[in-house]
Amino acid sequence: MAIELNGKIPDGPLEEKWDRHKAKIKVVSPANKRKFTVIVVGTGLGGASAAASMAEMGYNVKSFCIHDSPRRAHSIAAQGGINSTKNYPNDGDSVWRLFYDTIKGGDYRSREANVYRLAQCSASIIDQAVAQGVPFAREYGGELANRSFGGALVSRTFYARGQTGQQLLLGAYSALMRQVDEGGVELFARREMVDLVVVDGKARGIITRNLVTGELERHTADAVVLASGGYGRVYFLSTNAWNSNGSAAWRCHRRGAAFANPCYVQIHPTCIPVKGEQQSKLTLMSESLRNDGRVWVPKTRQDSLANAHNIDVSKRDYYLERRYPSFGNLVPRDVASRNAKMMTDKGLGVGPEPQRLAVYLDFRDAIDRLGVHKIDERYGNLFDIYKEITDDDPHQVPMKIYPAVHYTMGGLWVDYNLMTTIPGLYAVGEANFSDHGANRLGASALMQGLCDGYFVLPYTIGDYLGSEELKPVKTTHDAFNEAVDSVQKRVNVLLDSKGTRSGKARHTVLELYRELGLTMWDNVGMARTEEGLKSALQKIPEIKQKFEETVFVPGSSDSFNKTLELGMRVHDFFEIGELMARDALHRDESAGGHFREEHQTAEGEALRDDEDFSYVAAWEWKGEGKEHELNKENLVFENVKLTQRSYK
Amino acid sequence: MNLTLRVWKQDGPDSAGRLVDYPVTDIDPNASFLEMMDILNEQIMKEGNDPIEFESDCREGICGTCGLVINGQAHGPKRAVATCQLYMRDFHDGQVITVEPWRADSFPVIKDLVVDRAALDRIISAGGYISVRTGPKPDANATPIAKDKADHAFDMAACIGCGACVAACPNASASLFTSAKVSHMALLPQGQVERSRRVKRMVDQMDHEGFGNCSNIGECSAACPKKIPLESIARMKREYLRAVVIPNDAS
Structure with missing residues (x-):
């Protein structure tokens, strides 16, 4: 049975939809709010802001995080900035322009109404953050400073040095901790959501694993909000944190929530290149560096081993400036990444032999123009990070950079209210699919997480809580028992594998995780082909089977056990990876970050097929061992005209 | 690089802890300190033994999750970096490196190098x-x-x-x-x-x-x-x- 995908887009002109919707939806009275309990899973920008805002309104909120503290959520690592339509630089920015840039940047694969609302709320986010004491960068006159990011011709990005995510998260975290103090939020740290509990077709609770004692705990609620981030770590190597994972979302998917556009993955163009087989994660160099840094490779392969500063300007190819004169180095991420790959595929890369997988990001001209002091003020901490990792000083030699997995645009399908296909289950931030289409613009993830959490969900959840009849549910309900049993079975798969029982590792979790990651990167990465995707669909289940039979997980399930935690997440990654490959194979077009080599323009740009693929692919779980079913939400564009994206 | 790691092992908050020596071999000087710990844990698990529990997350010095006392110094010998930003090139071949958890009554040990x-x-x-x-x-x-x-x-x-x-x-x-x-x-x-x-x-x-x-x-x-x-x-x-x-x- 197919899922009904009703986006619940409000009627009326684009600019009035959100106001009209807010005027129409149900409001829960202050006296009744305290009767409702809402579970929020995750404490990043989306989760912390949603939990704090709902508690302020009067709801009982239970907040869960897998870390020892809510402040560690991976939003903390976002560097460059947050977009907003404030138009302080007076360069002609507007709600319409941010909306248009985002729709176009996403290669026309997102919903108009959601994106417009995001642009409308973006100004309030900056006001809110400043009121919380977030120390954004300022000019000498005391006003807020802005810089430029990719895919835009205006400077609309607010920042706090290269630590914008940290400062915004600490703002949301402080609001959350205030509610903990006031009793509105009950905080559960070191808890991992391992299943969703659905009663009478509605989300009514979760099962968590206490990561210290291993106990499986039952929590009831009237609604569940998933703010658990993306699934980029399916590739093993990525800029995502070690604990980031897709399991909470995947468990919801298996309980009936449709998973939308899983193949849309952002490969960020400016990361520090892979340096060896022992590497555990990749580090991003903020997109803001492309404000002043110039990307180039030598024109000939002979020169690619020479010392960069000895290569004469006439022998350098500033390929982004050459190919995209109006956007130059600030083209969107998918375009910049693809171009870097084109250069290294031609053998013009500058990394270590034999692959030479890197291009230059050069600050020499910017330092000549602005001086070292100004450059350090803008990017000092990024230069420090680069030097710590590579032992090279970007003041002296150009950075070497290469694309790496960074963000997933796909996620749980949600309607305009951010509700998934399971009534009472919501998804915010990177965990949902809603706003970025096939490619997210830089500095828009922080904007979306906070927009969802501060300004959208706290209103829209009232519409559900105020209109549904929610009978009390006990943790002894059969649905809870069944969920706990199913989690226990999954734990036992790892603890009873032949690898574990033999007492000696046949394969460690990391060995098989790396194997999955490489398969994903090679076949479901920056360039995809029918042949490669079919081979991934064959290989992934094979590795999964090998994992189930031979993996070694030490220790027990009733204690602190990092290997078991990781093992359970990797176990889910096999299924997530498989669905990503299936989605990528079915989407027989190129769009944004999804680049099918079969579909490109003569210049090598992504070639969409609007006739056949202008829809959201929402995949439905049909049961263990059965194929997913594809459901389609057609994308309707009433306000923008679909064209081939051009940044020339 | 070949090293000896002298690591604090402790089963829980109320158990007694002890230092245990582990040889670590074949480490790339450009590996990070935590990658070296990963490799050591892989070696330990290949033998069927329990790994050393430690925590980390972003591995780029911003989340604050990692934290080890290395040779008596919090976050190790290098100034102004978190543990995850240490690289093995900051150490020398053959070195004996002592690794302990944060020590404070207000930070009870959960297991090995993990504290609350x-x-x-x-x-x-x-x-x-x-x-x-x-x-x-x-x-x-x-x-x-x-x-x-x-x-x-x-x-x-x-x-x-x-x-x-x-x-x-x-x-x-x-x-x-x-x-x-x-x-x-x-x-x-x-x-x-x-x-x-x-x-x-x-x-x-x-x-x-x-x-x-x-x-x-x-x-x-x-x-x-x-x-x-x-x-x-x-x-x-x-x-x-x-x-x-x-x-x-x-x-």
Whole structure:
């Protein structure tokens, strides 16, 4: 049975939809709010802001995080900035322009109404953050400073040095901790959501694993909000944190929530290149560096081993400036990444032999123009990070950079209210699919997480809580028992594998995780082909089977056990990876970050097929061992005209 | 590189701990310290034994999750970095490296190198915020803030909450951590309204958690991955005194 995908887009002109919707939806009275309990899973920008805002309104909120503290959520690592339509630089920015840039940047694969609302709320986010004491960068006159990011011709990005995510998260975290103090939020740290509990077709609770004692705990609620981030770590190597994972979302998917556009993955163009087989994660160099840094490779392969500063300007190819004169180095991420790959595929890369997988990001001209002091003020901490990792000083030699997995645009399908296909289950931030289409613009993830959490969900959840009849549910309900049993079975798969029982590792979790990651990167990465995707669909289940039979997980399930935690997440990654490959194979077009080599323009740009693929692919779980079913939400564009994206 | 790791192993908060020697072989000098620990754990598990439990997350020095005392120093021998930003090229072949958890009564050991730092969250919960609700706010540019003041507030707000200051302090004081948040907010106009209440509640909570007092040794600042200066503790003490002398919040 197919899922009904009703986006619940409000009627009326684009600019009035959100106001009209807010005027129409149900409001829960202050006296009744305290009767409702809402579970929020995750404490990043989306989760912390949603939990704090709902508690302020009067709801009982239970907040869960897998870390020892809510402040560690991976939003903390976002560097460059947050977009907003404030138009302080007076360069002609507007709600319409941010909306248009985002729709176009996403290669026309997102919903108009959601994106417009995001642009409308973006100004309030900056006001809110400043009121919380977030120390954004300022000019000498005391006003807020802005810089430029990719895919835009205006400077609309607010920042706090290269630590914008940290400062915004600490703002949301402080609001959350205030509610903990006031009793509105009950905080559960070191808890991992391992299943969703659905009663009478509605989300009514979760099962968590206490990561210290291993106990499986039952929590009831009237609604569940998933703010658990993306699934980029399916590739093993990525800029995502070690604990980031897709399991909470995947468990919801298996309980009936449709998973939308899983193949849309952002490969960020400016990361520090892979340096060896022992590497555990990749580090991003903020997109803001492309404000002043110039990307180039030598024109000939002979020169690619020479010392960069000895290569004469006439022998350098500033390929982004050459190919995209109006956007130059600030083209969107998918375009910049693809171009870097084109250069290294031609053998013009500058990394270590034999692959030479890197291009230059050069600050020499910017330092000549602005001086070292100004450059350090803008990017000092990024230069420090680069030097710590590579032992090279970007003041002296150009950075070497290469694309790496960074963000997933796909996620749980949600309607305009951010509700998934399971009534009472919501998804915010990177965990949902809603706003970025096939490619997210830089500095828009922080904007979306906070927009969802501060300004959208706290209103829209009232519409559900105020209109549904929610009978009390006990943790002894059969649905809870069944969920706990199913989690226990999954734990036992790892603890009873032949690898574990033999007492000696046949394969460690990391060995098989790396194997999955490489398969994903090679076949479901920056360039995809029918042949490669079919081979991934064959290989992934094979590795999964090998994992189930031979993996070694030490220790027990009733204690602190990092290997078991990781093992359970990797176990889910096999299924997530498989669905990503299936989605990528079915989407027989190129769009944004999804680049099918079969579909490109003569210049090598992504070639969409609007006739056949202008829809959201929402995949439905049909049961263990059965194929997913594809459901389609057609994308309707009433306000923008679909064209081939051009940044020339 | 070949090394010997002398690692603290402890089953739980109430168990006795001990140092255990592990040989580690074939390490790339460009591997990070935590990657070296991963490799060691892989070697241990290949033999069917229990790995060394330690924590990390972002592995780029911003989340504050990792934290090891390496050869007696919180976050190891290099200044102004977190443990995850140490590289093996900072050590030498054949070295014996001692690895221990943060040591403080207020940070009970959970297992091996993992400690419970929830006390730091409770200090923030006691007042490390500006009490504003989500909702309409004045325009962000309505109150100009001098650039040097905003920059200074940022320097204080850069704290990652790792707890190295506590681990480095002979008194296990959380003064640098607490003062960083007190300073961040005391420096900004938004933070003025609750200035007295904030510092009193946070300092009281810090004492309540059992952290020691500051005696101006300065190890905290030397170990801090974000270079929070000792000056912030002086500011906290001044703010506290001010709050006691002028009990209402009018500033």
